[in-house]
Amino acid sequence: MSREIGPWLVGLGVFVVVVGATAWAGGLAWFGRLPGDIRIESGGTRVYLPITSMILVSVAASVVLAIVRRIRG
Numbered sequence: 224m225s226r227e228i229g230p231w232l233v234g235l236g237v238f239v240v241v242v243g244a245t246a247w248a249g250g251l252a253w254f255g256r257l258p259g260d261i262r263i264e265s266g267g268t269r270v271y272l273p274i275t276s277m278i279l280v281s282v283a284a285s286v287v288l289a290i291v292r293r294i295r296g
Contacts, residue, residue, distance in 0.1 A: 245251055259275030
């Protein structure tokens with residue numbers, strides 16, 4: 224491994240900790256309950272399709288990766 228991957232791993236770790244702390248504190252309670260997320264509950268069966276939430280995650284990941292690519296050259 225090269226030395227330049229170290230700061231990226233630390234940054235990723237900090238990001239995961241921040242998101243985890245936010246979710247634990249209840250700051251992401253809205254996630255998964257967006258319009259377009261499908262919930263079907265019938266008896267003892269639950270089906271959950273987080274379509275809108277996953278589109279939001281995909282767009283955010285695409286933006287972050289595009290920024291990283293521009294920074295790296």
